[in-house]
Amino acid sequence: MMKPIQQLGVIIAVILTLGSTAMAAEGGNPKKGKHLYKKECKACHSANSEGPELTPMAKTMAQWDRFFTRDQHKSKPEVFKALSEQELKDIQQFLYDHAADSDQPQTCG
Numbered sequence: 001m002m003k004p005i006q007q008l009g010v011i012i013a014v015i016l017t018l019g020s021t022a023m024a025a026e027g028g029n030p031k032k033g034k035h036l037y038k039k040e041c042k043a044c045h046s047a048n049s050e051g052p053e054l055t056p057m058a059k060t061m062a063q064w065d066r067f068f069t070r071d072q073h074k075s076k077p078e079v080f081k082a083l084s085e086q087e088l089k090d091i092q093q094f095l096y097d098h099a100a101d102s103d104q105p106q107t108c109g
Helices: 004-023 030-041 062-071 085-097
Strands: none
Touching: 030 085, 062 085
């Protein structure tokens, strides 16, 4: 039988795990996000373009979350400022849903 302190540790670990998954682009529409990603991001993030080539599979779900919550496109912040909060959520949801460690990884097409 587990000691109460161990039980508490397990409960906290489960909550943190579920919480981080639930945080991912809450309220984003991945279909709209795919369209916006192709329209707004692919111009600079394709082969032989200004930025590095990026696809949803270029990062894990956690890495995409960090990009949208912490990095916020530091190399060119005006890109994020030009998009609405909902558009950013939609793009984030698309990238998260198709990240390298997701159930449906994809390149973007």
